[in-house]
Amino acid sequence: MSALQIKKGSSKHSAYNLRPTFSDVQETHTITVLVENEPGVLARVIGLFSGRGYNIDSLTVAEVDPEGHLSRITIVTTGTPQVIEQIKAQLGRIVPVHDVHDLTAEGSSVERELALMKVSGTGDKRVEALRLADIFRANVVDSTLSSFIFQLTGSPEKIDAFADLMRPLGLIQVARTGVAALSRGDT
Amino acid sequence: MTRQMTGAKMVVQALRDQGVDTVFGYPGGAVLPIYDEVFQQNDIRHILVRHEQGAIHAAEGYARATGKPGVALVTSGPGATNAVTGLTDALMDSIPIIVLSGQVPTFMIGSDAFQEADTVGITRPCTKHNWLVKDTEKLATTIHQAFHVATAGRPGPVLVDIPKDVQFASAAYTPKPKAPLGHYQPQVKGDMETITQLVEAIETAERPVFYTGGGVINSGPAASQLLRELVEATGVPITSTLMGLGAYPASGKNWLGMLGMHGLYEANLAMHGCDLMINIGARFDDRITGRLDAFSPKSKKAHIDIDPSSINKVIKTDYPIVGDVGHVLEDVLKVWKARGRKVNREGLAKWWRQIEEWRQKDCLSFKPSETTIKPQHALQRLEALTKGHDRYITTEVGQHQMWAAQYLGFEDPNRWMTSGGLGTMGYGFPASIGVQVAHPDSLVINVAGEASWLMNMQEMGTAVQFRLPVKQFILNNERLGMVRQWQQLLHGERYSHSWSEALPDFVKLAEAFGAKGIICKDPADLDDAIMEMIEHDGPVIFDCLVEKHENCFPMIPSGEPHNKMLLGDAKATDAIAGKGAVLV
Numbered sequence: 001m002s003a004l005q006i007k008k009g010s011s012k013h014s015a016y017n018l019r020p021t022f023s024d025v026q027e028t029h030t031i032t033v034l035v036e037n038e039p040g041v042l043a044r045v046i047g048l049f050s051g052r053g054y055n056i057d058s059l060t061v062a063e064v065d066p067e068g069h070l071s072r073i074t075i076v077t078t079g080t081p082q083v084i085e086q087i088k089a090q091l092g093r094i095v096p097v098h099d100v101h102d103l104t105a106e107g108s109s110v111e112r113e114l115a116l117m118k119v120s121g122t123g124d125k126r127v128e129a130l131r132l133a134d135i136f137r138a139n140v141v142d143s144t145l146s147s148f149i150f151q152l153t154g155s156p157e158k159i160d161a162f163a164d165l166m167r168p169l170g171l172i173q174v175a176r177t178g179v180a181a182l183s184r185g186d187t
Numbered sequence: 188m189t190r191q192m193t194g195a196k197m198v199v200q201a202l203r204d205q206g207v208d209t210v211f212g213y214p215g216g217a218v219l220p221i222y223d224e225v226f227q228q229n230d231i232r233h234i235l236v237r238h239e240q241g242a243i244h245a246a247e248g249y250a251r252a253t254g255k256p257g258v259a260l261v262t263s264g265p266g267a268t269n270a271v272t273g274l275t276d277a278l279m280d281s282i283p284i285i286v287l288s289g290q291v292p293t294f295m296i297g298s299d300a301f302q303e304a305d306t307v308g309i310t311r312p313c314t315k316h317n318w319l320v321k322d323t324e325k326l327a328t329t330i331h332q333a334f335h336v337a338t339a340g341r342p343g344p345v346l347v348d349i350p351k352d353v354q355f356a357s358a359a360y361t362p363k364p365k366a367p368l369g370h371y372q373p374q375v376k377g378d379m380e381t382i383t384q385l386v387e388a389i390e391t392a393e394r395p396v397f398y399t400g401g402g403v404i405n406s407g408p409a410a411s412q413l414l415r416e417l418v419e420a421t422g423v424p425i426t427s428t429l430m431g432l433g434a435y436p437a438s439g440k441n442w443l444g445m446l447g448m449h450g451l452y453e454a455n456l457a458m459h460g461c462d463l464m465i466n467i468g469a470r471f472d473d474r475i476t477g478r479l480d481a482f483s484p485k486s487k488k489a490h491i492d493i494d495p496s497s498i499n500k501v502i503k504t505d506y507p508i509v510g511d512v513g514h515v516l517e518d519v520l521k522v523w524k525a526r527g528r529k530v531n532r533e534g535l536a537k538w539w540r541q542i543e544e545w546r547q548k549d550c551l552s553f554k555p556s557e558t559t560i561k562p563q564h565a566l567q568r569l570e571a572l573t574k575g576h577d578r579y580i581t582t583e584v585g586q587h588q589m590w591a592a593q594y595l596g597f598e599d600p601n602r603w604m605t606s607g608g609l610g611t612m613g614y615g616f617p618a619s620i621g622v623q624v625a626h627p628d629s630l631v632i633n634v635a636g637e638a639s640w641l642m643n644m645q646e647m648g649t650a651v652q653f654r655l656p657v658k659q660f661i662l663n664n665e666r667l668g669m670v671r672q673w674q675q676l677l678h679g680e681r682y683s684h685s686w687s688e689a690l691p692d693f694v695k696l697a698e699a700f701g702a703k704g705i706i707c708k709d710p711a712d713l714d715d716a717i718m719e720m721i722e723h724d725g726p727v728i729f730d731c732l733v734e735k736h737e738n739c740f741p742m743i744p745s746g747e748p749h750n751k752m753l754l755g756d757a758k759a760t761d762a763i764a765g766k767g768a769v770l771v
Contacts, residue, residue: 037368039319040307051312082499089496094335095316095371 028057028078030111030181031088036096038070044094045073052142054079054087056115058156058178070098074092075180076156103181111181115159120147121170129169136162147172189359194323194349195220197360198287201330203230204363209235209249209624212240215262216302217289219339225260233623234653237645239266241617243273243344244643246284250577251604252377254407256337257621258720263289264302267348268309272611274344275313279608280430281405283342286314292352293321306348314344323358331363333763334382340373341539342405343496357377377510377518385465385489385506385524392463393484393534395423396542398446398475401430401607402468402512404600408514410513411600414467415439415521422738423532424542425456428469428590430607437596439572443542449474450549452752453542455741456747457766458483460541466490468512471502472608473770491515550741550754551593560710561664562587562733566634569660572717576630579603579622583615583639586668586739591634594658609752613642618661622644623655630658631719637663637730638687647700650726659728660718664735665690693730700726708732745770 035041042061049056053137057076064072077087084102090101103109117138119129126148133140133150136158142149152162156179163174193198198221202210210232214222225233235438236242236274239261246257261270277284283574291300316336320326331346337345390393397418401412411434418441425435426446435442444451446458459465464486469475471490479501489506491497498507508515523529545582553563578597582588582605597603606614619633629727633640640661650657670685694704703723707716707730720727742753 040311040317044311045307047312085499086496089498089500093341093494093496098370 020073020080023082024080026078027084027104028076029084029102029111030098030179031075031077031091032101032103032181033073033091033126034098035070035071035073035087035094035168036094036098041071041094042073044096045075045091048090048094049077049087052086052090054083058136058176060178060180068105069163074179074181096151101183103183106183107185109181111155111179112153113156113159115138115152115163115176116141116168117152117163118147118173119151119152119166120172122146125169132162132169138162188648191357191363191516192360192536193220193224193355193357194326195224195354195596196328197323197358198330198349198354199231200360201327201363202258203509205331205334206255207231210258210260211236211244211245211249211621212260213237213262213266214241214584215266215289216462217262217263217291217351218266218349218354221287221349222291226651227361232624234276234649235261236617236620238643238647239269240272241620241643241646241649242540243270243277243284243286243609244614244617245621245624245646245649247273247277247280247282247288247614248604248618249625250284250621251404251618252622253625254601256285256342257333259284259293260285261286261288262302262562263291263306264304266302267304267306267346271309271313271344272609274310276346276606276609276611276614278313278315280606281342281401282344283337284344285330285337286344286346287330288346288348289354290319290348290350293350294352296350306346310346311410313344314346316387317346317348319348320353321462323353323356326353326358327361328368329617330631331361332367333371335367335369336371341402345507355359364449366556367700369543374509375493375511377491377508377515379522381506381508381519382515383522385508386504386519386526387488388463388489389423389465389523390526390529391531392598393443394461394462394532394538395455395465395535396457396461397423397425397428397441397467398458398469399431399434400428403431403434404468405470406512408466408600409512410516411435413513413516413520415686417523418517420520420528421523421532422535422583423465424539426450426457426459428472428475428607429578429605431469432444432592433597433600436491436598438598439667443667445592447592448477448745449470449741450741450743451593452548452754453545455743455749455752459541461507464488466492466504468492469740474503477743478746478748485750492744504770524641527634548754550752553737556734557710560588560713561709562664562737563594564579565713565731565733566590568713568717569632570595571636572629572714573632573721575630576721578602578624579604579619579626579629579631581615581618581622581633583633583635583642584610584612585637585639586664586672587629587636587662587738588632595634610640614639616640616657617646617649619657619659620649620653620655622651623657624653627655631636631656632658632660635659635661636668637661637690637693639667639685644696645695647726647728651701653703654722654725656725656727658725660720662691662711662728662731662733663690663693664733664737665733668737669739671736675738676744697726697728702728704728704730706730706732725732
């Protein structure tokens with residue numbers, strides 16, 4: 001009696017992608033999570049994403065309420081609508097998580113990121129870098145005769161655009177904080 | 188008036204305050220102060236296991252059989268890492284257990300000290316929550332919180348890691364709070380609007396089916412009672428997952444039997460053909476759904492679950508209800524009664540006629556034999572001879588587990604303990620010990636396969652030491668039966684490493700531990716042998732030599748929908764093809 005023919009490359013298939021009822025459009029969402037600032041809480045959140053195979057595009061975390069020992073974690077993630085729903089539900093299960101908000105789904109929000117960019121060069125390139133920095137309202141926070149460090153705040157897209165412009169002008173290092181975000185309005 | 192005491196004493200005091208009467212554990216360097224306190228009291232009984240994995244499974248068995256959380260105490264390093272399988276098992280099956288682990292003193296954490304392991308790091312993904320207590324003052328509060336987290340909402344395992352210096356140091360004891368503290372208070376009441384919509388759907392459905400799971404049992408005996416009332420009153424057929432057996436009695440008139448990969452034909456076809464599926468405390472596991480794109484294509488689906496992340500995880504739900512099964516069922520019944528107890532009688536009658544037709548298949552029939560014991564026959568006899576007893580069944584994992592689920596009938600909740608989600612071989616024996624500790628006078632039987640049973644056979648020492656008369660009913664086919672079955676169906680009958688070579692003589696093994704051993708290989712002797720096992724007042728290893736190549740049917744091949752069940756060996760070879768081949 002014959003063995004089964006397993007097609008080459010078929011190992012990609014799992015029970016979970018034999019699933020046509022859910023949309024497979026990829027969406028990017030900004031999710032903000034208020035957590036108790038206790039040891040290991042960030043590891044729990046990151047472990048959830050790696051353990052269940054979700055994406056993290058960016059992640060920021062800092063204590064925001066020292067008295068209540070609360071930290072805000074802002075996560076930008078990409079997935080199908082069903083995966084995004086799962087991410088929110090799974091985050092909600094974590095015991096030290098107080099609440100989870102999907103800023104992308106819940107109306108308009110403000111998203112900001114801070115970047116530091118080191119641009120090395122002399123002559124025309126150096127002048128051009130400074131001129132563009134002015135247009136983007138980037139500040140010079142360190143300078144040598146052959147380099148600048150620019151500090152830039154804005155949406156991730158704005159920072160991407162500035163980095164693209166700096167690259168031919170001698171961009172050698174970038175540090176970005178990831179997105180911090182809040183919903184607009186009084187709630 | 189606060190009481191000053193050492194951390195070690197606090198542990199014992201907190202357990203006492205939480206109503207704990209039994210702890211399963213194994214001592215070691217980092218928990219010696221706690222063991223010293225355990226020695227000096229009589230309120231809490233300590234059951235010394237022979238391996239930490241055994242302690243966790245025993246605590247699970249205890250928890251499932253009582254509805255109370257189970258408690259285990261292990262040392263640092265290897266003690267904690269040995270607990271990982273049990274913790275994962277409890278997480279998958281939503282079993283409330285509290286594991287207390289010793290840790291090297293706080294000032295040595297991170298120095299790669301002797302028997303140090305990053306226990307909270309290792310157990311973070313396999314617990315509902317865990318804590319490293321670095322300050323004796325916070326120890327009692329943390330333990331109380333651990334009990335709350337383990338039992339509230341969807342139950343699960345928690346771990347409290349306690350460094351040795353924290354056990355030695357003294358601080359004020361914090362008593363158990365009157366109401367649980369903290370923000371962790373899961374929602375138990377379901378949304379009334381959705382519940383009303385569900386009731387409307389029940390009133391008109393032509394082909395409804397209840398699909399229930401372990402959540403009904405976790406919710407408590409009241410939930411099972413409400414479920415029975417609802418099922419009887421509406422006349423709707425009911426099937427259950429492996430984890431949910433006993434919530435509705437197997438002798439009940441609406442019972443279809445277990446569903447899923449090795450579920451009954453009528454149960455799976457009812458799931459496939461229904462127009463309203465009411466999932467109560469189950470999670471659309473892949474053993475249940477089979478192929479997702481062909482899962483119950485014509486039905487509206489309701490899903491009652493206390494865990495919001497279960498809803499819409501794999502199957503889109505039309506009536507999602509987040510809440511405790513007991514509370515929601517109460518509301519469903521209330522609304523349904525208030526609206527005049529309506530059902531679609533005509534539709535239901537037709538639906539039941541269809542189900543009766545499916546039942547005629549007699550999907551659990553098997554070819555009997557007069558010369559060898561068929562495993563199904565062994566379980567039928569076990570069922571017949573133990574039915575009237577105050578009986579608890581545990582199982583290991585494999586063919587015997589599925590046969591036990593098919594051929595044994597469960598009339599009440601908390602009588603059936605098996606490793607469902609994780610499928611942990613070696614679960615059943617220590618679990619049976621935990622059950623027997625909780626119910627010393629009941630008949631506790633572990634239905635096992637010889638390979639699974641050997642994985643935690645060291646617990647014979649525990650059974651004998653504590654005079655726990657657990658019956659180890661081993662269906663010995665000298666094979667890893669389920670692995671062998673899949674190799675036959677999927678891998679061209681190349682039986683790679685799926686036989687049990689060099690098996691012990693189980694009778695001598697039992698005797699070596701000071702227990703009783705029984706061997707049975709002739710169907711004619713089976714009844715007498717089973718009676719001898721039941722009547723013996725002490726632990727028994729029953730070596731039941733069964734047909735070696737029996738396959739477990741019915742079976743939904745992986746990657747296939749419910750209506751593509753295999754009922755017997757005839758069409759079995761080549762059953763799993765294409766995409767299904769890579770699924771487990």
